[in-house]
Amino acid sequence: MKLTQTHIEELYKFTRKHFVEHYDVQTELVDHLANDIEQIWIENPSLSFEEARDKSFKKFGIFGFMEVVEAKQKQLGKKYRVILWRFMKEWFSIPKIILTLSILFFFYFLMSLNIEKSYLSSFMLILAIIDIVLASIISKKAKQRFKEKKRKYLLEDMIFRVGAFSSIIVFSNLFNLSSFLRSSNSVYFKTFVAALITLAIIYSYISLIVIPQKADELLEETYPEYKIS
Secondary structure, three states, X not given: OOOOHHHHHHHHHHHHHOOOOOHHHHHHHHHHHHHHHHHHHHHOOOOOHHHHHHHHHHOOOOOOOHHHHHHHHHHHHHHHHHHHHHHHHHHOOOOHHHHHXXXXXXXXXXXXXXXXXXXXXXXXXXXXXXXXXXXXXXXXXXXXXXXXXXXXXHHHHHHHHHHHHHHHHHHHHHHHHHHHOOOOOOHHHHHHHHHHHHHXXXXXXXXXXXXXXXXXXXXXXXXXXXXXX
């Protein structure tokens, strides 16, 4: 006995019911369940579709699909980091390397000025607020994007949500660095802090602007069916 298209649609509903929200993960699970159900029917053809489905589902253990979801998150998390690294490497090329050095020298010069530490902290706070605003805009666009689409992919979710969240974390830690901006006159220390600030700005720009703008292209590279859908 073979599964019908109606059965396949029911399996998609079944995975959503068990808290699998991303289409690519659903598809992987549906393929596994479909093959297993057909094998169960070979061994016991008297079982109904629901009985065979539930028997197959029990093989996933007490946590159901969660282990599969977590494994997929790790896999695509690694892919997202590869994508991020790719754009970071592209950034460090002429003429962008000139802009990068300009940012670095600006912050080094700022730390060398004889100005109040509170002003430096305020400046860092402004940068952190700008980052949070950009992250909020990206998150809002993501909600609208996912609302309009029938299918949401895990990598797509990472591009819009993980990028925004990680950027906020980076700049929150960066703001904490402001307490050290005047703590040393060492050239090496100032260069180190200026480099950290510069890298944080580049990271936020790439994760909040560059990668989301390339989302459809990146998704087409990862999911052959994405362009068709």
